[in-house]
Amino acid sequence: MQINDLFNILHNSIESQNNGKKISLKDMAKSLGISMRTYQDWKLGRAKPQAAATVMKMLGKLDDDEIIRAVRKINKLEE
Incomplete structure (x- = not known):
């Protein structure tokens, strides 16, 4: 299992919960209290928060x- 898989599954699950409405990386990062760049790195697997x-x-x-x-x-x- 890769960390980015976890973030992608959770991101997609949150979108599904919101009737399939897409959530931008910027909006998701803001809701999590992190920078968009950090969230993007997690989703793409460039950073791996243990x-x-x-x-x-x-x-x-x-x-x-x-x-x-x-x-x-x-x-x-x-x-």
């Missing part, structure tokens, strides 16, 4: 309901 792979592996060990609970807790930390 934490992302570890987080995805950890989430992969959880069942669906626990993933939802964990992500909701993480989102509350951002509030």
Whole structure:
């Protein structure tokens, strides 16, 4: 598994959730609080943030309901 595959899957999933509306790299990066260049590098595989792979592996060990609970807790930390 490549890191850029993870970002592409997640980006596409977010677009699907928004009724297929395309989301620009610039808009996605802004919503994540990072530069467009950084996000673009991640999506293209030019940069490989190791934490992302570890987080995805950890989430992969959880069942669906626990993933939802964990992500909701993480989102509350951002509030």
